[in-house]
Amino acid sequence: MDHPVPPFSVIPGAQVAQALHGREKEIVELVEDTYRVHGAGATVNPPSYFLRFPDRPSSRIIALPASLGGTDDRSGVDGIKWISSFPGNIEHGVPRASAVLILNDPHTGYPYACLESSIISATRTAASAASAADRLSTDRGRPRRVGFVGTGLIARYIHTFLDGTGWSFDEVGVFDLSPDSAEGFRGHVTRTVPGSSVTIHETAESLVRGSDLVVFATVAGSPHVHDPGWFAHHPLVLNVSLRDLSAEIVLDSFNVLDDVEHCLKADTSPHLAEQRTGNRDFVHGTLDQVMSGAVLVPTDRTVVFSPFGLGVLDLAVGRYVHECVARSGELHTVDDFFHELSRHG
Known part of the structure; x- marks a missing residue:
């Protein structure tokens, strides 16, 4: 079966918030289902990587790579959350944390979405x-x-x-x-x-x-x-x-x-x-x-x-948001994001 390179989309925070608003019960069920999948061993969730700074000891940026398995093309997803924590931001009226989430196609490895992820x-x-x-x-x-x-x-x-x-x-x-x-x-x-x-x-x-x-x-x-x-x-x-x-x-x-x-x-x-x-x-x-x-x-x-916080939970919620936005017809794709798609030019 052929697996073409998926289109690449960018989902800003406003769309993330809209997709999740008022769906608390549904998201709790999704998180519990993900815990069950993780408990059954159908995930890959390696240790988080902490990027720390000698000149900024209170700040850090954390990478959470993960893979959430599934039984069909729709349910599997790989990816990584890249989330920063800069407590000093609060003094300037800016939220402490900021984040992006990248979703990768499990068949080709190509990233197909970048989502604002502090909300996720x-x-x-x-x-x-x-x-x-x-x-x-x-x-x-x-x-x-x-x-x-x-x-x-x-x-x-x-x-x-x-x-x-x-x-x-x-x-x-x-x-x-x-x-x-x-x-x-x-x-x-x-x-x-x-x-x-x-x-x-x-x-x-x-x-x-x-x-x-x-x-x-x-x-x-x-x-x-x-x-x-x-x-x-x-x-x-x-x-x-x-x-x-x-x-x-x-x-x-x-x-x-x-x-x-x-x-x-x-x-x-x-x-x-x-x-x-x-x-x-x-x-x-x-x-x-x-x-x-x-x-x-x-x-x-x-x-x-x-709860240490598992990357597979971010993937599950991120995939949910991507599907919601895609169904709405308002998914912002970046044409020709991947330019080199021929091995020999």
Whole structure:
């Protein structure tokens, strides 16, 4: 069967946002399906590569190559996300992260789409968090008080996905080192869910102790939460930013990861726990195993979900966006993007 070189398209952020808007339930299902495919071994998801800068130690650009297998031409896709994190941007009123996603044709290897991907990255992260919140609270009862530590783009998307998948809360707690950011997030919550009760906390401790569901979505590079006593009420914790919690917190909790090998790298909180103990006994399973029933979640312990973030999730959401835009008839293709298509000229 012949596989011609596919046309190359560029999908800007406005089209990405339009394709994903209001489809939270559908995207959570897509992310869960991708976790199942990954758990079955039908993906390739090598370690992420971190480009760091000696003169800019807080900044980095990360490459996430991946391949998402499938049983037919339509379901397979290869590609890479190239995402930067420059925390200093915030001081200048510019978002911290920016990203592009390249989708490659699995038959020819040719890239066929370049998508603005900060929205895709935030969406797959939020969908993963919403799935974990649902799956890990099945036997515990849905939390009624949610608290956000860190109030940037990722926190906003997680709140949107919780709301869009049927969650409601008696109280929303907010803590951020920036009062302006905390106030801005409170405004987002009250605009999107009118009537919400939102409390801005003066300390992370106050927020954690007052929340049944805690979302860490910061840019912390090392642990700043050390006291297991903050979690004596056994909340469900979404450790999205991965480095807020000390090894003591992790070792005192029931730990679910998205992928064990990926999470136990780069000095994440679970990685610090592994370094502390020399083993992985504190890891109780993956979200895929929870979904399949292979891992049962206790009701009498703090439960921590730590998602490293898998490139295959970006591919799944990116392919979904590409298909949506293509169906709309508004796909912007670049004519003759690949110029040298004859081996001998």
